[in-house]
Every structure is written in C-alpha cells, then in structure tokens.
Amino acid sequence: EAGVAQSPRYKIIEKRQSVAFWCNPISGHATLYWYQQILGQGPKLLIQFQNNGVVDDSQLPKDRFSAERLKGVDSTLKIQPAKLEDSAVYLCASSSLRVARSLYEQYFGPGTRLTVT
C-alpha cells in the first residue's frame, strides 16, 4: 500500500512570497490532516478535512493560510504572504474509518520543510 505523498520535500522562499504544498493521502482514506511542526516542537494541527469538508480549522491562521481538498482526495495548503515564523515542516496525514485495528490511526507523509528567509 502506497503511503502519504507530499511535495515538494524542501522549499526556500523569501518573506512576503507565496508558497503551496501538495498532499496525496493513502487511497480510500476519508480524513486528511495538515500539521505544522516547528523545530524542537511536536506537530500542531492546522486543519482537518473529512472527505472535502473542513472539520476543524481552529488553529489555521486564516489571514495568510488556506487549504482545500476539492475532490475529497488530494489537498493543497497555501501560505500567502509568508512570514519568517512560518519556517517549519508541514506534515500531511490521513486516516481511514474502515480498518478496525487501525481505526483513527494517522499515517503521516514525509513532510515539506519550508524555510522563509
């Protein structure tokens, strides 16, 4: 079974520029998450999708961050404009509602490391 795919793996931009990250979850996984992980900290949830609907975006800085999952499969996370404090690893995760043993386990992608200079 293919894992969660993310691209790009690394991105360096200047502050005030825009950037977008892409995530392809495990096939059949209805739930998709975006996390932000700043160096030395655990991942922080930014947004959760159930199919193509937003379940929780309470910690998403909506003045500059946006995310979409138009067809309930792939998702993109955008930052516009970027700030220095946005430097972090952005992780995408997905989970299935149909696998008993792993119910609500989250499978993580490799992440995108963003550096804002």
Add this chain to the structure above:
Amino acid sequence: DAKTTQPPSMDCAEGRAANLPCNHSTISGNEYVYWYRQIHSQGPQYIIHGLKNNETNEMASLIITEDRKSSTLILPHATLRDTAVYYCIVRRLYGQNFVFGPGTRLSVLP
C-alpha cells in the same frame, strides 16, 4: 495544550529494554493512550495504543496503570534505529484530534 507529561530525554543501551514513561493524570474514562515516534526528518509513526488493558504488538508493549494516570511504553530490545522522539498522546477514539507535546527524545547508545 497536551494532556501528558514526558521526560525530555532518555538514553538506553543497545539491546536493552527502553522504558518510556508518560503521565496523564487528567485522562478521561473514554480517552485512549496513543504512542507515536518520529525519527529525524520523517513524519510521526504510529506505535501502539490502549485504553486500560496492557497491549503488545510487533513493535512495543504498552503498560497502563490501574488508575490510568500513567503509562509506560516498552521497546523490549532497543536498536540504534529506535533513536527518535517518542510522543504520548491521550485522545478519545472518535472525533478528537491529536495534540502532540514535545515528547521524549530517546537515544539508543551502542
């Protein structure tokens, strides 16, 4: 905020058991204890979870105290590849999101 407290770092000799403690004194009756680990530059990896009974799988064992206020993750024969940050998370099975604390950085030493 995370509902768990863990030591910031631990060392373990290769081949020995690694015992990682976690305190979750405010855990609710319907909250599970989950463990994830994150190896450098990779996404978090699921290890194990449990409610009140001890659990074992191919990766680890989870021992939960009778009052459920603390738990221990046991890696029975630690290898160098087990060097990682280990996160203990409490969460309801349905609908609640994962809140990661800073975790425990385990270093397995040769």
